[in-house]
Amino acid sequence: xxxxxxxxxxAGEGGQGVQSVAEIIAEAxxxxxxxxxxxxNFGVEQRGGVSIAFLQIDDEKIAAPKFVKxxxxxxxxxxxxxxxxxxxxxxxxxxxxxxxxxxxxxLPKNAKxxxxxxxxxxxxxxxxxxxxxxxxMGAVIGATxxxxxxxxxxxxxxxxxxxxxxxxxxxxxxxxxxxxxYALAQQA
Numbered sequence: 001x002x003x004x005x006x007x008x009x010x011a012g013e014g015g016q017g018v019q020s021v022a023e024i025i026a027e028a029x030x031x032x033x034x035x036x037x038x039x040x041n042f043g044v045e046q047r048g049g050v051s052i053a054f055l056q057i058d059d060e061k062i063a064a065p066k067f068v069k070x071x072x073x074x075x076x077x078x079x080x081x082x083x084x085x086x087x088x089x090x091x092x093x094x095x096x097x098x099x100x101x102x103x104x105x106x107l108p109k110n111a112k113x114x115x116x117x118x119x120x121x122x123x124x125x126x127x128x129x130x131x132x133x134x135x136x137m138g139a140v141i142g143a144t145x146x147x148x149x150x151x152x153x154x155x156x157x158x159x160x161x162x163x164x165x166x167x168x169x170x171x172x173x174x175x176x177x178x179x180x181x182y183a184l185a186q187q188a
Contacts, residue, residue, distance in 0.1 A: 005058040006144050007067045009087045010136070012076030014042070014051050017133030020159070022053030024137060028147040028155035029057045037062045050083045057146045072144055073111075074136060076119075081106050093143055095185075097136075115143075115188045122180060131177035138181025149182055 008025070010018040019040050026036035034057055041052040056062050069089035075081040075096045081103050088094055088108040096103065098116040107114050117139055123132040134156065141152050156174055157164070164171040 005056060005060075005062070006072070006146050007070045008055040008057070008072050008074070008140060008144065008146075009052060009070040009084060010055070010074045010076075010140070011050055011052040011080035011084045013079070014049055016051070016076050018051055018053045018074075018076065018136075021133050021137040021140070022055045024152070024155045024159050025057070025140065025147065026055060027158060028151045031154060031158075032147050032151045034059055034146070035062050037065060039065060050077070050079050052080075052083070057144075072140060074140060076100075076136065078103050078106070095139060095143065113188075115185070117181070117184045117188070119181065119184075122184075123177060127177050127180070128173050131173050134174050134177040135181040135184075138178040138183075139185040140181075141178075142182035142185030143188075149178065152178055 010022055012018040022038050026038040029036035037056045039054040041054065042049060056067065070087045070092055072093045072095065073084050073087050075084050078100050081096055085108055088111050090110060090112060092111045094108050094111040094114045096116055097120050098118045099120040119135045120132055123129055123135050141147055153175055160174065
């Protein structure tokens, strides 16, 4: 576990669940006794606009609510790739979904590393489209180490436990998606 400040920006279209992913990671960090600051940004149109979640996690109090460059920037749509350029710097790990079409020319040239993961494809073919965002969450945790898999599972349980009680299969699906995303980030 790193003790330094980690700055994360997650961006996607409204409805892709980037805000709930940021919330769950913040919750997991809090449960682990770390400081977490989460700021949602919905863009102009609530539905159909690019939604960005800004998340900072540290062991100490977080000084500034906003940041200029992220340590990890995740873009889940073509518009999100373009929109997040400003948060990418020489120390940024830029993660995008490989199912986004014709986006290569827009991928940041100044990032430390650009990592494409087939999140949508895997969630559609192997798991369930609804756990796409949890797979992304796993990748973020795998790449940053801000919380452990166990802490992430506890936070998911806390947020979605009521759904799991109605359908226990959902728990397995969500945890499988989390582990898959985590493994993908570790391999990259």
